[in-house]
């Protein structure tokens with residue numbers, strides 16, 4: 001278990017500072033929300049061109065303060081590092097997860113419905129890239145046949161299943177994932193409501209919120225480690241731990257709910273609460289090795305990168321792999337400059353919160 005030196009009180013101070021910054025005149029005018037689509041019609045595909053060179057917006061005049069992606073970016077950028085050169089040397093980013101060894105803690109995010117090149121689907125492109133850099137590969141909603149294609153790339157894959165209304169359907173998919181020797185399986189619990197007072201419908205499929213006892217059932221039915229994605233509170237994290245979950249992905253799913261806290265803001269509290277008993281992953285807005293470093297220093301075991309890579313899909317697996325490699329090299333560089341030689345030596349006291 002990593003030592004968490006940044007106290008909970010310091011996080012409270014941080015959030016107060018952030019709120020103060022929000023009251024600066026000019027920052028409060030409304031802008032469009034960049035959340036991910038919901039109630040997607042069946043068959044819709046997300047083209048790389050729909051997200052050209054995606055970068056989250058930062059805090060500028062016209063910014064919508066409820067836009068969770070923008071605030072997440074703001075929060076990343078408010079964290080600065082001290083350097084520690086003496087007695088440091090080149091760092092290794094070797095990463096162990098569920099008895100497997102990877103070269104990087106920077107993983108692909110659980111994406112779905114992506115178009116890639118003329119020859120291959122977006123998810124196959126992603127998976128080949130993850131395999132090429134020996135990183136953990138996550139995938140989201142999709143039919144079993146798509147999982148077959150992904151697994152055939154040789155990438156060690158974590159499959160995230162939607163919170164389907166029918167738990168038997170969930171259990172069928174869990175069992176199929178075990179048969180295909182996935183690394184782990186899980187559920188994005190944050191896709192159960194549609195934000196308009198109803199249950200969600202995704203690609204024509206009905207969703208339903210899950211109880212802790214449902215999660216226990218899924219854990220029991222799964223021979224693979226079970227992961228819950230979409231945790232953004234100590235309350236959900238502790239329930240997951242009690243249900244026997246092996247890992248949680250802290251995520252607001254690209255801003256599905258307005259005014260969601262950045263995963264980084266709650267990360268340390270959750271790490272304290274779970275005390276190393278579950279793996280902790282973070283996604284949402286990670287676009288560099290530096291972002292990854294900040295997550296890892298504050299208690300994450302690994303991070304996921306989604307939209308940042310989407311524009312590269314049409315250029316094939318080599319381009320996606322190249323970007324993942326660049327990000328990992330940057331992470332290694334920051335680790336060396338802050339005296340961290342390996343991932344288990346990450347230290348939150350390197351991080352300083354500043355107000356932009």
Ligand SMILES: Cc1cc2nc3c(=O)[nH]c(=O)nc-3n(C[C@H](O)[C@H](O)[C@H](O)COP(=O)(O)O)c2cc1C
Nearest residue numbers: 109110111112140141188253254284285305306307
């Ligand atoms: C096109 C697209 C499809 C996605 N599909 C899924 C999905 O099926 N399951 C899931 O858990 N998350 C899904 N996500 C959410 C991502 O896993 C991730 O939580 C989100 O994009 C935030 O990470 P990012 O800022 O790195 O993109 C999807 C995101 C995008 C952009």
